Amino acid sequence: MAKPASLKVVEVCRVAPTPETTTSDAASETSLPLTFFDLLWVRFPPVERLFFYEFPHPPSSFFDSLLPKLKNSLSRTLHHFLPLAGNVIWPPHSSKPFIHYVSGDGVSLTIAESDADFNHLSGSDFSEAEESRRLVPHLVVSDEKAAVMSLQITLFPNSGFSVGIATHHATMDGKSSTLFMKSWAYVCSNLEESSSLSSIPANLKPSFDRSVMIDPSVIADRFANFWLKQGGPDNRSLISWDLNKTDQGELIRGTFELLPSNIQKLKKSAESKLNKKVHLSTFAVTCAHVWNCLVKAEQTKREKVLFIFSVDCRSRLDPPIPSSYFGNCIGAAKAEAETKNMLGDDGFMFALEAIIEALKRLENEAILSVAETWISDMETFGLTETYRTFSTAGSPRFEVYSNDFGWGRPKKVEIVSIDKTGAFALSESRNGDGGIEIGLVLKKSQMEDFSALFVKGLSALSSCS
Structure with a gap:
């Protein structure tokens, strides 16, 4: 050893x-x-x-x-x-x-x-x-x-x-x-x-x-x-919640990539199956593919699966606030699907349609009108046995691979804290070719299953090229 x-x-x-x-x-x-x-x-x-x-x-x-x-x-x-x-x-x-x-x-x-x-x-x-x-x-x-x-x-x-x-x-x-x-x-x-x-x-x-x-x-x-x-009354403690109690020794960290050609094939496959004309973003098809593979790798037992993702609200507020505003300014969007549908052959499409609907609701809702529900949603989806919740961290828009201190661009950037939150991380590809990099932390058996599903799902799209 x-x-x-x-x-x-x-x-x-x-x-x-x-x-x-x-x-x-x-x-x-x-x-x-x-x-x-x-x-x-x-x-x-x-x-x-x-x-x-x-x-x-x-x-x-x-x-x-x-x-x-x-x-x-x-x-x-x-x-x-x-x-x-x-x-x-x-x-x-x-x-x-x-x-x-x-x-x-x-x-x-x-x-x-x-x-x-x-x-x-x-x-x-x-x-x-x-x-x-x-x-x-x-x-x-x-x-x-x-x-x-x-x-x-x-x-x-x-x-x-x-x-x-x-x-x-x-x-x-x-x-x-x-x-x-x-x-x-x-x-x-x-x-x-x-x-x-x-x-x-x-x-x-x-x-x-x-x-x-x-x-x-x-x-x-x-x-x-x-x-x-929480733990009160009048509990002013700043101690953080322990969201993931899995032993670190059991967890594996992995990095996956969707090439621009993979992304285009995912979009083309989805367009051929959708009954309506919808703009398919790189974010939507990426998250749908990852979410679908995660549900199948885990063989989720709960009745429903939920995917929560953050949205930058700086330009969505009325009036908009400066892009350089420092603090938190992110809202939450929720995509929901039946677990049995996600585990089937068309799991990717069920995931994608749920994300499309979540993005559509986001466009039609004022941020402040839904912000009041964020805490109650956190309680509902975090404590109920009905839902298995997945989430994402980071964004390809952050351009983390542009951080050059004078000795060259980063060779790799990763969000370490996803081992505590269970989220999967997103960034632009380190190759600068327009691809997407995905970071995951899972148990070894689940990581191996996810890897096989991730590749298999893309291989099945070869006929769509």
Whole structure:
């Protein structure tokens, strides 16, 4: 049996925002309220992402050159993302939790060194789920406060390094955390060209303006009251729910890809079977294929299956809010199907039609009119024995493979936290060819079954080319 890879922690430090040299100092104290979009996620597990970068150089190059640049640029970037250096708190005098930053706060940064096989972890082969988990940082959370973000940089000597990020879900969605990573990468890759903290493109500057988030029905209060009653009364604990109690040692992490040709065949096959003219998006056919394969691989016993997916609401609000708005601004759409239909030969079409109907409802409903039901839906679908719920994380629109810190694009990006949530992850293909990358964490037998179904479903479309 191969010797387990070792991980050595070299340093744990706190990186504070760099004060602006042209003004007196960074803010000494500031607070940022959580909106109803944020409060939905108060006790959900942290969102964890991992970026792998090739760096075939000796450790001395990493510690003498690369690491100082990453630290320097991180401090400079935090100047624009001040709340990320703070904590979520829920003091007795406040009806809702909020983000609080005081001078001296900073982001926890762990520096580690691993003798694991970099090429194996950054490739597409199956790996044990816990191998990636060791590369993401621990987000410190207690009853009284929770860190907004933590980071870990791990060196694989003479091969590469990884950047792991853990974020509190109540403080930002995937689009916002990606905005931070892109900003950090930009600052790092341009350190030599500019010494000014303000030299960051307008499209990478976050907007923390909460006045754009209109809440006429006071949904935020209802969400906060819901959390107060969980394990309450008046339970202000910020400890996260444990959504997946499966032993990490039983889980396998896998990466799959739909090529552009696969996507076109899925669309063409679906168009030939639909009785109506419908625009078929890449997202819809991708999720339908994955959802169908998951149901069959698991041989779900529950009567119905539910697929919940997130939708960016920034452009859907009335009036729309800036694309650079930082926080959570995602709504939930629900696709529902009978399990027996999904297990049949036409499972893909039943899945696709359910997703099409969910997207249609989304277009016809005002976000605020359905937001009030999100908490009750979470209780209903999470506790009932009728439904088996599936979900997705990430988005191909985030363009995570564009994050270049100055040493090249990532070799691989994965959402590690799907081992806690059970979701499947989506991103654009690392090849930049218009394909879609899918990340999964399943038990070994289920992963093998899913893999066979995934390939078989695509092979059956060969006649549609």
